Amino acid sequence: MLISFKPKYAPSNIVKNLKGASARIWFKQYPETKQLLWGGHLWSPSYYMGTLGDMSKEVVEKYIESQYTEAMRRQLKGYYGKNR
Known part of the structure; x- marks a missing residue:
């Protein structure tokens, strides 16, 4: 996934918000998948970011x-x- 944002935003907040929002959308559309995932989480807590x-x-x-x-x-x- 390639995302671009202005330098004034904290990268960790961008990732956290992206993961949270996408997980909510995913589980709203596919609620049955939550029980299939480890701990009911769509994303792992880790991420990589580079320039x-x-x-x-x-x-x-x-x-x-x-x-x-x-x-x-x-x-x-x-x-x-x-x-x-």
Whole structure:
């Protein structure tokens, strides 16, 4: 996920609000999934945040898209949850 925000906002608050809001929306739409998750939480308490550095936003978007494609390929081949 690639998000952009003004430097005046605290990164930890952005992540906390994003996780909280998306979890509320998810569980409202799919309430049955809450019992399937560890402790009923959609997100883990951890996150990673980094800056783009010398890369353009487009390069990072392509990288994220390629990771999604790889994850979907692995899931379709039955590797979901395996380290292969």
